[in-house]
Amino acid sequence: MLKVENLSISFQTDEGMITPVQNVSFAVQAGRTLGIVGESGSGKSVSTKALMKLLPGNSRVSDEARMTYTDKAGREVRIDQLRPKGRDIRRLRGGEIGMIFQEPMASFSPVYTIGNQMIEAIRLHQKVTKKEARAQAIAMLDKVGISNPVGRVDQYPHEMSGGMRQRAMIALALAARPALLIADEPTTALDVTIQAQVLELMADLQRDLGMGMIFITHDLGVIAQVAQDVAVMYLGTIVESGPTADVIRNPRHPYTQGLLKAIPSLDALHDRLSPVPGDIPSPNERPTGCPFHTRCSQRLQGLCDQQLPPTVPLGPNRSVACWLETPEHRTGAEVDAQQQIKQQEPAQ
Numbered sequence: 001m002l003k004v005e006n007l008s009i010s011f012q013t014d015e016g017m018i019t020p021v022q023n024v025s026f027a028v029q030a031g032r033t034l035g036i037v038g039e040s041g042s043g044k045s046v047s048t049k050a051l052m053k054l055l056p057g058n059s060r061v062s063d064e065a066r067m068t069y070t071d072k073a074g075r076e077v078r079i080d081q082l083r084p085k086g087r088d089i090r091r092l093r094g095g096e097i098g099m100i101f102q103e104p105m106a107s108f109s110p111v112y113t114i115g116n117q118m119i120e121a122i123r124l125h126q127k128v129t130k131k132e133a134r135a136q137a138i139a140m141l142d143k144v145g146i147s148n149p150v151g152r153v154d155q156y157p158h159e160m161s162g163g164m165r166q167r168a169m170i171a172l173a174l175a176a177r178p179a180l181l182i183a184d185e186p187t188t189a190l191d192v193t194i195q196a197q198v199l200e201l202m203a204d205l206q207r208d209l210g211m212g213m214i215f216i217t218h219d220l221g222v223i224a225q226v227a228q229d230v231a232v233m234y235l236g237t238i239v240e241s242g243p244t245a246d247v248i249r250n251p252r253h254p255y256t257q258g259l260l261k262a263i264p265s266l267d268a269l270h271d272r273l274s275p276v277p278g279d280i281p282s283p284n285e286r287p288t289g290c291p292f293h294t295r296c297s298q299r300l301q302g303l304c305d306q307q308l309p310p311t312v313p314l315g316p317n318r319s320v321a322c323w324l325e326t327p328e329h330r331t332g333a334e335v336d337a338q339q340q341i342k343q344q345e346p347a348q
């Protein structure tokens with residue numbers, strides 16, 4: 001339902017031009033969740049803001065970028081060609097593509113009741129009376145697990161607890177019945193028990209409503225719970241992508257391997273966690289060659305520090321951008337195993 005190709009995003013800053021997103025491509029399949037994972041500053045949020053045309057004035061999207069969305073009526077919309085303030089993008093926002101954020105107060109106005117804001121969102125995209133819209137709002141609050149929705153619909157955002165507000169924000173985004181939902185770290189501000197409930201709720205709703213979803217997080221553990229597909233981002237590039245189960249079972253990029261080693265396990269409480277050493281460089285100090293080579297223990301001197309690795313296909317919808325995975329550098333045993341897998345895969 002959504003295909004993003006060759007997306008690069010630059011910002012004009014006091015220190016000059018920076019390009020925090022470089023040549024990113026990904027796709028979201030209808031009815032599936034794509035998780036985008038990466039450390040702070042890897043470019044997750046700005047990539048999805050480009051989809052909603054919500055980037056600030058000092059930004060520039062590359063001319064080569066293609067963002068193609070197939071709307072509910074089956075029409076292809078080239079988002080990259082829409083004007084940021086035009087009617088077409090307003091039609092897309094909310095009604096076709098919904099968005100929820102880490103901080104619910106970014107979605108709600110503090111001066112209107114939850115119900116009024118939901119009714120407005122519903123009536124913006126559907127021809128229904130106020131009374132019908134109110135009934136839909138109550139039903140949606142009920143669906144996201146808010147008890148006493150008839151009473152709560154008339155409350156103001158500040159009258160709700162953090163977890164409830166998060167649910168109300170999900171209800172607000174879903175009220176417009178989007179076909180694609182972008183969720184940007186929607187549970188990071190919540191305590192772990194509420195986080196688990198909200199994640200479960202989102203996975204259920206996504207399945208029930210058959211929505212496509214992009215779920216942004218820095219936590220690979222969260223991805224495992226909600227996303228069928230994953231794209232791992234590092235310093236503005238996608239370093240590995242594929243079906244979540246494959247990527248987690250058999251991570252091929254040293255960065256993905258590092259992220260997985262950094263997840264605490266209840267079975268190994270006495271083991272030391274091994275976080276990825278060092279910090280992500282800032283976009284204006286992007287290393288030459290592979291962006292990850294400065295932190296990679298497996299780097300090939302003279303290659304990884306000088307040349308950008310190619311994206312190596314590993315199977316259907318599965319790829320990695322790492323020199324170690326190119327045929328010239330893979331060991332013989334790995335190449336044999338890879339060829340065997342390829343032979344077993346059904347022809348496309």
Ligand SMILES: Nc1ncnc2c1ncn2[C@@H]1O[C@H](COP(=O)(O)OP(=O)(O)OP(=O)(O)O)[C@@H](O)[C@H]1O
Pocket residue numbers: 011012013020038039040041042043044045046047056058218283
């Ligand atoms: N308005 C802006 N002007 C200049 N640079 C910006 C602007 N917005 C974002 N950036 C740059 O883009 C980079 C990526 O930001 P982005 O918010 O997409 O990261 P992220 O991966 O979503 O991180 P986080 O998890 O912290 O939200 C940042 O490091 C910052 O340098």
